[in-house]
Amino acid sequence: MSVSRSFFEKYALQGLVVSIVIIIALFGYHLSRNVMMQKERHQAILMHLNTLQLLNQKIDTYFSYEFQHVNYDEMVVSIKKFKQELATLKGLTERFESDSDTQAISAQLDRVTTLSAKRDIYLEKHKSYKSVAINSMRYLPGLYSDLKRFLLESNLPEALKNRVSGSSADTLTYIFYSLFKDAESESRLNENIEALEALYGHGKRLDRFLYFIILHSKNIEKQKQNIDRNIAKKRALGVGAAVERLDLRYLEYLDNSYAAKKRLNMILYGVVIVLFIALMIILYFEQKFKRALENLNDTLEDRIKEETRKRIDNEQILMQQSKLNAMGELITSISHQWRQPLNALGIIIQDIEDAYDFKELDKAYIEHTIEHSMEHINSMSRTIDEFRSFFKRSDTKVAIDVIKSLEYAVQMLSYRIEECGIGLNISYDESEVFTVMGLRSEFEQMMMILINNAIDAIDNARRSKGLSEQGVIDIAVTRNDHIRIEVGDNGIGIDPAIADRIFEPYYTTKDQGEGVGMGLYIAKLVLENHMNGSIRYVPGEKTKFVITMERI
Amino acid sequence: MRFWVIFFAVASLLGASELITSVPRTVPHDPAKAALGKRLFFDTALSKDGTQACVSCHIIAEGGAEPRSASVGIKNQKGKINAPTVLNAVFNIAQFWDGRAENLQEQAKGPIVNPIEMGNSFENLVATLSRDEEYRKEFAQLYQDGITPDTITDAIAQYEKTLITPDSRFDRYLEGEKSALSRAEQEGFELFKSKGCISCHHGVNIGGNQYQRFGAVIPNEKIGMANLGRFNVTGDPDDKYYLKVPTLRNVARTAPYFHDGSVKTLHEAVRLMSYHQLGIELQSDEIDRIVKFLLTLNGKIPGDDDVR
Numbered sequence: 124m125s126v127s128r129s130f131f132e133k134y135a136l137q138g139l140v141v142s143i144v145i146i147i148a149l150f151g152y153h154l155s156r157n158v159m160m161q162k163e164r165h166q167a168i169l170m171h172l173n174t175l176q177l178l179n180q181k182i183d184t185y186f187s188y189e190f191q192h193v194n195y196d197e198m199v200v201s202i203k204k205f206k207q208e209l210a211t212l213k214g215l216t217e218r219f220e221s222d223s224d225t226q227a228i229s230a231q232l233d234r235v236t237t238l239s240a241k242r243d244i245y246l247e248k249h250k251s252y253k254s255v256a257i258n259s260m261r262y263l264p265g266l267y268s269d270l271k272r273f274l275l276e277s278n279l280p281e282a283l284k285n286r287v288s289g290s291s292a293d294t295l296t297y298i299f300y301s302l303f304k305d306a307e308s309e310s311r312l313n314e315n316i317e318a319l320e321a322l323y324g325h326g327k328r329l330d331r332f333l334y335f336i337i338l339h340s341k342n343i344e345k346q347k348q349n350i351d352r353n354i355a356k357k358r359a360l361g362v363g364a365a366v367e368r369l370d371l372r373y374l375e376y377l378d379n380s381y382a383a384k385k386r387l388n389m390i391l392y393g394v395v396i397v398l399f400i401a402l403m404i405i406l407y408f409e410q411k412f413k414r415a416l417e418n419l420n421d422t423l424e425d426r427i428k429e430e431t432r433k434r435i436d437n438e439q440i441l442m443q444q445s446k447l448n449a450m451g452e453l454i455t456s457i458s459h460q461w462r463q464p465l466n467a468l469g470i471i472i473q474d475i476e477d478a479y480d481f482k483e484l485d486k487a488y489i490e491h492t493i494e495h496s497m498e499h500i501n502s503m504s505r506t507i508d509e510f511r512s513f514f515k516r517s518d519t520k521v522a523i524d525v526i527k528s529l530e531y532a533v534q535m536l537s538y539r540i541e542e543c544g545i546g547l548n549i550s551y552d553e554s555e556v557f558t559v560m561g562l563r564s565e566f567e568q569m570m571m572i573l574i575n576n577a578i579d580a581i582d583n584a585r586r587s588k589g590l591s592e593q594g595v596i597d598i599a600v601t602r603n604d605h606i607r608i609e610v611g612d613n614g615i616g617i618d619p620a621i622a623d624r625i626f627e628p629y630y631t632t633k634d635q636g637e638g639v640g641m642g643l644y645i646a647k648l649v650l651e652n653h654m655n656g657s658i659r660y661v662p663g664e665k666t667k668f669v670i671t672m673e674r675i
Numbered sequence: 676m677r678f679w680v681i682f683f684a685v686a687s688l689l690g691a692s693e694l695i696t697s698v699p700r701t702v703p704h705d706p707a708k709a710a711l712g713k714r715l716f717f718d719t720a721l722s723k724d725g726t727q728a729c730v731s732c733h734i735i736a737e738g739g740a741e742p743r744s745a746s747v748g749i750k751n752q753k754g755k756i757n758a759p760t761v762l763n764a765v766f767n768i769a770q771f772w773d774g775r776a777e778n779l780q781e782q783a784k785g786p787i788v789n790p791i792e793m794g795n796s797f798e799n800l801v802a803t804l805s806r807d808e809e810y811r812k813e814f815a816q817l818y819q820d821g822i823t824p825d826t827i828t829d830a831i832a833q834y835e836k837t838l839i840t841p842d843s844r845f846d847r848y849l850e851g852e853k854s855a856l857s858r859a860e861q862e863g864f865e866l867f868k869s870k871g872c873i874s875c876h877h878g879v880n881i882g883g884n885q886y887q888r889f890g891a892v893i894p895n896e897k898i899g900m901a902n903l904g905r906f907n908v909t910g911d912p913d914d915k916y917y918l919k920v921p922t923l924r925n926v927a928r929t930a931p932y933f934h935d936g937s938v939k940t941l942h943e944a945v946r947l948m949s950y951h952q953l954g955i956e957l958q959s960d961e962i963d964r965i966v967k968f969l970l971t972l973n974g975k976i977p978g979d980d981d982v983r
Contacts, residue, residue: 192874196877199878251886251891258955259892262953262955338893
């Protein structure tokens with residue numbers, strides 16, 4: 124399994140989860156809002172419709188014959204309330220799902236509004252008529268009793284008195300009867316009023332009584348007709364029916380929309396449930412996936428530790444290996460170093476026999492021989508010491524004199540340098556001190572690797588290209604902020620194509636058996652890990668390596 | 676169900692036993708807008724030639740009406756009708772004598788554009804007011820739409836809601852302070868009720884909640900047929916000569932009387948009313964007592980301190 128997930132892999136899952144949650148939330152919100160708002164709205168509408176009906180019925184009761192004074196302010200209030208309810212309903216029913224329902228209900232509301240406005244005008248008229256009728260109704264009994272008292276006291280003819288009294292009494296009676304829409308009573312009332320009118324002309328006082336009784340009787344009759352006509356008109360309007368129709372139309376709409384809404388809500392609920400299940404599944408797998416990833420990560424850490432440890436081991440092995448390589452070279456070197464003193468010793472020893480033969484073996488000769496021999500032996504011993512110190516493993520950093528170590532490395536390889544007839548120059552400012560901190564043998568080894576490589580390169584060039592000019596290795600040590608060592612040669616050079624790979628381990632340009640490709644890698648390791656330095660290859664006509672180290 | 680509804684409706688109707696109720700101390704309104712409305716009410720800039728303000732005919736301190744029989748508008752044009760009082764107008768069923776305006780705001784639109792009253796146009800009025808920086812600022816503060824016909828008249832209507840006259844002696848009497856009316860005044864109130872004046876003049880405004888024809892019982896051609904009244908609004912021939920029953924509050928301050936302002940005294944007004952509206956002939960002393968009662972209907976007129 125690929126350890127590093129791409130961006131998509133990383134965020135697709137979270138994105139999916141988040142979007143599902145959002146969709147569920149939106150649906151849920153929509154559903155609950157839909158349900159709640161619809162519910163609230165329907166409840167509000169039903170409540171207002173109910174109030175409207177009650178108000179309508181209340182206003183209907185105002186169209187009554189009640190011959191007593193009533194405070195009409197209440198009617199004004201009821202009518203205002205009715206208008207308010209209509210306005211509220213208009214607002215509440217402004218938009219329904221289906222246009223036909225909206226239009227139908229809106230049209231019915233408008234109809235109720237128009238009709239009720241007309242009804243309000245009829246109510247105003249009713250109030251007017253009734254107010255006027257009430258007074259006449261109240262005056263008549265008083266007028267009648269005043270008339271009776273007048274008749275008792277007057278000296279008019281009895282027959283006239285009886286006719287006046289009888290017709291007045293009948294007028295009053297039939298007025299009350301006629302209020303109950305009794306056609307018979309109405310005609311009898313008119314007969315009696317006519318009879319009273321016929322009685323004018325029997326004195327000013329009687330005429331005045333007659334005038335007012337007739338006036339109020341006729342007034343009542345007239346107002347009654349007005350009221351009846353008005354109520355008939357109001358009935359014909361059918362506000363109540365219109366309100367009821369509005370109610371029914373709304374209930375019809377509710378029935379219609381209920382089924383549709385139920386279906387829609389079922390679908391929405393279904394979607395929400397499915398999404399929820401999907402979310403649960405995803406979260407389950409996400410959890411599993413996470414756990415697997417965590418496991419992998421744990422293993423990975425272990426593996427990295429293991430690898431690191433192995434690498435460190437490898438490094439040590441490599442170092443050791445290279446040391447062994449170096450040892451081989453050193454042994455060669457020692458054998459070269461020892462050849463001359465060994466030869467000399469051999470000659471000295473052979474010379475002892477000759478001296479004895481030629482009787483030259485005297486004290487002086489022996490002393491001279493011992494002195495000479497000891498010189499050679501000391502020289503050899505010194506060589507061994509030096510080599511030993513090279514192999515002495517040191518883990519502690521010490522101050523290294525760069526020039527000394529460099530000269531030592533050169534000395535170690537001097538036999539090869541001489542063998543190849545290479546001119547080696549070390550240039551530095553003698554007034555300066557070049558000291559770095561590090562592991563001395565490692566540093567010397569590294570320098571040997573570089574010089575050895577240079578020798579190889581020159582040797583290689585000589586053999587493959589027939590280099591005619593003298594092989595030269597230039598080592599320049601300079602000092603500024605850092606100690607800088609440049610090792611250059613005029614050997615075969617480094618193919619630019621492989622220049623950036625030369626510091627890799629097991630990378631070699633040398634023939635099989637000549638090298639393992641560890642030299643520069645080790646040089647780099649030594650510098651970077653133990654000397655706080657760096658090595659880089661500078662491309663150019665001459666092969667040149669530059670080492671930079673912190674100075675102390 | 677229906678039975679109970681009717682039962683309770685009737686019961687509640689019967690429960691409204693008090694025919695006249697006292698004027699409340701306040702009516703809900705917006706004080707800031709009312710203050711602006713007050714400025715407009717007193718501003719002659721409302722009229723075309725800058726000579727007439729609302730207050731020119733509705734003289735608040737003198738009862739919210741005018742002492743002339745008919746209003747005089749711009750260029751001294753004489754109107755045909757006596758301005759009804761603006762005091763307590765908020766309690767009226769509708770505004771104008773014929774009730775053609777449903778409410779105060781709608782009413783306020785009338786005189787501004789009436790050619791013989793203020794003779795202005797709203798276009799011109801909005802432009803005039805917009806030139807006044809203070810008006811611009813105040814309208815902008817109080818109304819989202821700034822200066823418009825609706826906001827101008829709304830402000831005026833808000834002010835008119837403060838033009839109520841509570842605390843009349845009669846109201847105190849209604850609220851239980853029986854000593855607020857003298858014996859003669861109480862008798863006047865009794866006559867007012869028993870003679871039937873109360874059949875039309877009742878409610879909080881002692882009138883103003885219905886329409887009635889001048890000469891309902893005994894016709895009167897001179898006064899009663901001077902104005903077509905409700906007919907102008909409804910177009911129904913039955914409504915000819917029907918006018919809004921005016922309020923009797925502050926009636927002592929609002930002479931001359933009737934829609935044509937033809938009657939100067941309360942005594943004469945009561946006599947005419949009782950004869951033509953009720954079909955009765957009141958004794959002179961009865962009229963006097965009723966007039967005494969009517970004099971107790973003067974409430975506290977809102978002063979300068981009441982609206983700022």
